[in-house]
Amino acid sequence: MRKQKKKSLEELVNENKQQLLKDQEALNRIEERWEHRILNRLD
Secondary structure, eight states, rough: OOOOOOOOOOHHHHHHHHHHOOOOHHHHHHHHHHHHHHHHHHO
């Protein structure tokens, strides 16, 4: 049996980024949380 190649952090980040770009609902949730945090800092 061959050893499985471990993915680098960069590969994992890119894979996750591509999945998020395809998922509009997840992007919307992230954007709302991000806006909420910024507005809280301004108060």
